[in-house]
Amino acid sequence: MTKHSEKPTSAEPISADRRSFLKGAAIAGAAVAMPSPNNNEAQAQISAGTRKAAPPPTSELLEHVAVPVGAGHGEGRPGGDFMVDVLRALKIEYVATNPASSCRGLHESINNYAMNKSPELLTVMHEESGAAMAHGYAKVTGKPMACLFHGTVGMQHATMAMYNAWCDRVPMIVMAGNHLDAADRLPGVPTTHAAQDPMAIVRDFTKWDDQPMSLQAFAEAMTRAYQITMTPLQAPVAISIDGHMQDHPIPANAKLRIPKLIMPSVPQGETGAVKDAAKLLVGAQNPVIVVDRAARTHKGQGLIVELAESLNAAVIDQLGRQNFPNRHYLHGEGRVDSLIRDADVIIGLELTDFWGTVNGITDNPEQPQSTRIKEGTKLISITAKDLYIRANYQDFQRFQQVDIPIAADAEATLPSLIEAIRSAMDPAAKARVEKRGELHRKARAAARERMMTAATLAWDASPISTARLSAEIWAAVKDHDWAMVSRDSSLSNWPHRIWNFDKPYQFIGGPGGAGVGYNLPASVGAALAHREHGRLAVNIQNDGDAMFAPGVLWTAMHHKIPLLTVMHNNRAYHQEVMHLQRLASWRGRGADRQWIGTIIDRPAIDFAMLARSMGMSSFGPISNPNELGPVLKRAVAMVKSGEPVLIDAITQPR
Amino acid sequence: MFKTVIHACAAGALLLSVSGAQAQDAAKGREIYVAKGCYSCHGYNGQGGVTGPKLAPDPLAPDAIAAFVRNAGPTRMPQYVEKELSNEEVGHIHAWLASQPKPKNWKDIPLLNQE
Numbered sequence A: 001m002t003k004h005s006e007k008p009t010s011a012e013p014i015s016a017d018r019r020s021f022l023k024g025a026a027i028a029g030a031a032v033a034m035p036s037p038n039n040n041e042a043q044a045q046i047s048a049g050t051r052k053a054a055p056p057p058t059s060e061l062l063e064h065v066a067v068p069v070g071a072g073h074g075e076g077r078p079g080g081d082f083m084v085d086v087l088r089a090l091k092i093e094y095v096a097t098n099p100a101s102s103c104r105g106l107h108e109s110i111n112n113y114a115m116n117k118s119p120e121l122l123t124v125m126h127e128e129s130g131a132a133m134a135h136g137y138a139k140v141t142g143k144p145m146a147c148l149f150h151g152t153v154g155m156q157h158a159t160m161a162m163y164n165a166w167c168d169r170v171p172m173i174v175m176a177g178n179h180l181d182a183a184d185r186l187p188g189v190p191t192t193h194a195a196q197d198p199m200a201i202v203r204d205f206t207k208w209d210d211q212p213m214s215l216q217a218f219a220e221a222m223t224r225a226y227q228i229t230m231t232p233l234q235a236p237v238a239i240s241i242d243g244h245m246q247d248h249p250i251p252a253n254a255k256l257r258i259p260k261l262i263m264p265s266v267p268q269g270e271t272g273a274v275k276d277a278a279k280l281l282v283g284a285q286n287p288v289i290v291v292d293r294a295a296r297t298h299k300g301q302g303l304i305v306e307l308a309e310s311l312n313a314a315v316i317d318q319l320g321r322q323n324f325p326n327r328h329y330l331h332g333e334g335r336v337d338s339l340i341r342d343a344d345v346i347i348g349l350e351l352t353d354f355w356g357t358v359n360g361i362t363d364n365p366e367q368p369q370s371t372r373i374k375e376g377t378k379l380i381s382i383t384a385k386d387l388y389i390r391a392n393y394q395d396f397q398r399f400q401q402v403d404i405p406i407a408a409d410a411e412a413t414l415p416s417l418i419e420a421i422r423s424a425m426d427p428a429a430k431a432r433v434e435k436r437g438e439l440h441r442k443a444r445a446a447a448r449e450r451m452m453t454a455a456t457l458a459w460d461a462s463p464i465s466t467a468r469l470s471a472e473i474w475a476a477v478k479d480h481d482w483a484m485v486s487r488d489s490s491l492s493n494w495p496h497r498i499w500n501f502d503k504p505y506q507f508i509g510g511p512g513g514a515g516v517g518y519n520l521p522a523s524v525g526a527a528l529a530h531r532e533h534g535r536l537a538v539n540i541q542n543d544g545d546a547m548f549a550p551g552v553l554w555t556a557m558h559h560k561i562p563l564l565t566v567m568h569n570n571r572a573y574h575q576e577v578m579h580l581q582r583l584a585s586w587r588g589r590g591a592d593r594q595w596i597g598t599i600i601d602r603p604a605i606d607f608a609m610l611a612r613s614m615g616m617s618s619f620g621p622i623s624n625p626n627e628l629g630p631v632l633k634r635a636v637a638m639v640k641s642g643e644p645v646l647i648d649a650i651t652q653p654r
Numbered sequence B: 001m002f003k004t005v006i007h008a009c010a011a012g013a014l015l016l017s018v019s020g021a022q023a024q025d026a027a028k029g030r031e032i033y034v035a036k037g038c039y040s041c042h043g044y045n046g047q048g049g050v051t052g053p054k055l056a057p058d059p060l061a062p063d064a065i066a067a068f069v070r071n072a073g074p075t076r077m078p079q080y081v082e083k084e085l086s087n088e089e090v091g092h093i094h095a096w097l098a099s100q101p102k103p104k105n106w107k108d109i110p111l112l113n114q115e
Helices: A016-029 A037-053 A059-065 A079-089 A101-112 A127-141 A153-167 A198-205 A215-230 A243-247 A271-283 A300-311 A336-342 A354-358 A410-424 A427-455 A466-477 A494-498 A519-531 A552-558 A574-586 A607-613 A625-640 B002-019 B026-035 B062-070 B087-098
Strands: A094-097 A120-123 A146-149 A173-178 A208-210 A237-242 A287-291 A314-317 A345-349 A359-361 A369-371 A378-383 A404-407 A482-484 A536-542 A564-569 A617-622 A645-650
Touching (some): A079 A101, A079 A215, A079 A243, A101 A146, A101 A173, A101 A243, A127 A146, A127 A519, A153 A173, A153 A198, A198 A208, A198 A237, A271 A345, A271 A378, A271 A404, A271 A410, A314 A336, A466 A625, A519 A552, A564 A607, A607 A617, A617 A625, A625 A645
Parallel strands (some): A173 A237, A208 A237, A536 A564, A564 A645
């Protein structure tokens, strides 16, 4: 089954660890027994236990299901150890896992060969939580976490979170165990959990998958996987890892090499198209920049600011990433409709939905559609989404005709676009730019005045208004090095109206695919990434989302991940309350039964008690806004000391 | 244009009926406001949010509210026929919205003046 006759490709510099490992592999090839009596004993026990579990035990069968005979008797390093070296070569720091027989070989190697360091295992209580943690982690670090899941049933659990990551253009490497060889695998459950094409279930929303059948092929597949997941358009990749290959010793004569990871250059916009775009923008009276997932790295925000200031063009931030400082004079918050309506040139950078940006459709029985832009407005798009698309799931949204579509990574294209704008700028254009700057400063100040006035409404109300909640949290965190690790769309975006988001790591956007259950685990993954920088991670957590897989609170405790979670507990799947109300209205049936199937009440969930059940300090429920401030202050101090804390706040719907 | 005319007619027709409502009860208005789901987009205190505009304090006149809930035109606002929300109930809701306290100036609230 395994072949190791391939000549080694370019080998990366060998670390001390790897040098000793490869030496070990060579020794194994020469059939020299490993001097580890404890290992012999442990493996013998595993082998014996496996035999007891295998139904029906015939002598013939037992001979063939004898799991890792060689390794069990200490003959050579197991394949799982080499897989650890591959993960180390790729600098994978963490592997999120829910333990499972199909990946026990790699799991054991991480425990006992890597000593759970580089990579470190993160125990998750649902594969969906693991993939969502990887999602949040990648959005802070810009690099993939690995996941190690059970084949078939584990992957079935992971799918929604992987779909979110796909829609959100986020890198991650998901490994799942499988036993492909029917003659080699255990009967019963391991066979029930095996598959011919294990990654078929996620193929519609992963960028690439593979099922390497040798350790050398694994090393190459993982290196390719890293390149693919990280190259825009970024998206998850999935690698099936064969159980036999993990469990058994490295075959004799194996000449294993790990390819050196060299990242491909990022696709930039074609020069002519970029110049055409610059010409349109410079000639515009009212250019508008719309950004969604534009800031792919922490350099992105600075480039978008540079672009906006070079034109004094307003920026509409759709909040897929930390794209633009929200207190900047060109920020379009509070005047989006008028900016779109009055624009004569709109450039969209990595938009999820360009059609929805420039068109309107009203969710009422007539579903009227209308354009939001004036006749003649020119549209420019730069997105890596045009480089890669799949047919089945409709996350690519409705088709929008644009005048200059540039299929490229927006962030990588910005330097050349900014340069082209500067080159195209003539005195008349410079005068327009200067005049626009003054107008935008005044409009921004007026919009801020309106927003702050709106924040005062229901200020002392109970349940607590989302504006008050956001203002109280801001008071508690603003003097720390903080980062928000949740979205704020269900809070009427109050954090983005009140807080000061000016650092590139302070916001990570939303789930991408709107799959509920994303936020709590993603916030834990993001908080893990912030931990090494000592940042205060803040999660404002929807109650419905939290209950999909609350076990990740335990993961945060177990791995000592500091995180302030404040529940936005409106005791409902509130988006659906509004949907049902609308439908009942369309049908003339009244709107007083919309709570059926949508509320999370009677009984109300005590989130503070839920957190405490997993060892987490908690406060609440709190429905009096005046009680929030002192509690937040205490909670922040606790989080700063290194522990996760939860506050259950009872809130208004939106 | 046609829809605008319809709205105007509807508002005119409702003017008399809502103005003629019996004594309006703010407490009852609050109950109806919640039961009919107005809170879900406009908040429990009529403060509004991204899902629906502010209704309180200083609500529209009862006639205007009634006209709008009957036919909100090209918006997402659910429409309430009279058998689901009577003019009298609209009057009670108006009374409750009007009873909401006036907010302070945001410049007088320290939490809204943080850098």
